[in-house]
Amino acid sequence: MGLPGPSSRARPGGVPVSYPDPAAYRLWGLKTLGGSTPPPQPPPGLDLCRYVSQGKHIEARELMYSGALLFFSHSQQNSAADLSMLVLESLEISDAKVTDELLENLAKVFSLMDPNSPERVAFVSRALKWSSGGSGKLGHPKLHQLLAITLWKEQNYCESRYHFLHSTDGEGCANMLVEYSASRGYRSEVDMFVAQAVLQFLCLKNKSSASVVFTTYTQKHPSIQKGPPFVQPLLNFIWFLLLAVEGGKLTVFTVLCEQYQPSLKRDPMYNEYLDRIGQLFFGVPPKQTSSYGGLLGNLLNSLMGSGEEEDAEDGQEDSSPIELD
Numbered sequence: 001m002g003l004p005g006p007s008s009r010a011r012p013g014g015v016p017v018s019y020p021d022p023a024a025y026r027l028w029g030l031k032t033l034g035g036s037t038p039p040p041q042p043p044p045g046l047d048l049c050r051y052v053s054q055g056k057h058i059e060a061r062e063l064m065y066s067g068a069l070l071f072f073s074h075s076q077q078n079s080a081a082d083l084s085m086l087v088l089e090s091l092e093i094s095d096a097k098v099t100d101e102l103l104e105n106l107a108k109v110f111s112l113m114d115p116n117s118p119e120r121v122a123f124v125s126r127a128l129k130w131s132s133g134g135s136g137k138l139g140h141p142k143l144h145q146l147l148a149i150t151l152w153k154e155q156n157y158c159e160s161r162y163h164f165l166h167s168t169d170g171e172g173c174a175n176m177l178v179e180y181s182a183s184r185g186y187r188s189e190v191d192m193f194v195a196q197a198v199l200q201f202l203c204l205k206n207k208s209s210a211s212v213v214f215t216t217y218t219q220k221h222p223s224i225q226k227g228p229p230f231v232q233p234l235l236n237f238i239w240f241l242l243l244a245v246e247g248g249k250l251t252v253f254t255v256l257c258e259q260y261q262p263s264l265k266r267d268p269m270y271n272e273y274l275d276r277i278g279q280l281f282f283g284v285p286p287k288q289t290s291s292y293g294g295l296l297g298n299l300l301n302s303l304m305g306s307g308e309e310e311d312a313e314d315g316q317e318d319s320s321p322i323e324l325d
Contacts, residue, residue: 085119098140131143141168144164195234240256253278
């Protein structure tokens with residue numbers, strides 16, 4: 001059962017901010033029922049009311065955060081989620097600066113939420129938006145990394161990969177992909193797990209993570225013999241591609257893609273990714289009319305953006321929304 005209806009206080013500037021007056025009273029009740037001796041002094045809710053009314057957002061936020069953790073410890077998911085959203089609201093209205101501590105607190109709350117709850121989806125979307133600092137980007141890479149690790153522990157590999165792609169943790173991504181491939185994939189597809197990740201990192205202009213994820217994955221996967229060169233042609237292609245990206249020579253890139261077409265035909269998205277990589281790193285002009293259509297087109301456009309981006313080697317420079325499979 002969630003928290004009772006909210007009351008309203010004025011934000012600085014007269015904009016109302018909502019918070020549940022009964023929340024702290026319920027926290028006190030839970031502490032008392034939990035066997036605290038002697039029982040805590042009631043009513044802590046007065047502190048929450050006073051902090052909010054006086055604009056003491058840090059104090060109010062700390063109280064709501066500790067309250068959320070307490071509710072989680074008593075399996076009160078709905079009430080904990082309510083307080084968690086209030087923590088985010090406090091961050092938003094107080095223009096709090098992004099810090100590692102705040103990101104870790106948000107990630108901890110995320111890890112305690114029911115993985116199947118709609119509140120978790122709403123929480124992570126709002127947390128990522130706040131962590132971007134209003135830049136319109138995809139969220140802070142540190143928060144993406146922390147979310148990816150939680151999802152990895154839950155064996156939600158697909159969503160974990162999504163968040164790793166927007167972090168700068170290529171090594172963590174590779175270790176997750178090794179486990180993902182070994183537990184869920186076919187032996188014949190061990191090369192495809194890392195190929196997709198490398199190509200998508202490059203489409204996000206994150207050369208460093210692309211290189212790290214490839215090196216770590218190929219060294220640690222039990223079904224990949226030591227290389228380069230590798231037994232799998234697709235792995236050799238990715239190895240050569242990373243070298244070509246560093247060199248920036250279009251002729252090398254063109255010949256490479258031509259020679260490895262049999263391997264690239266294993267996934268219809270590979271050539272679409274390579275079209276974008278050609279534009280970003282080899283000066284290939286964009287197509288006048290896009291040939292992308294249907295589901296593949298939607299995926300590619302959402303992954304890489306339809307417009308030109310600023311030149312950068314960092315994957316965080318791309319601010320287009322992403323919907324990965």
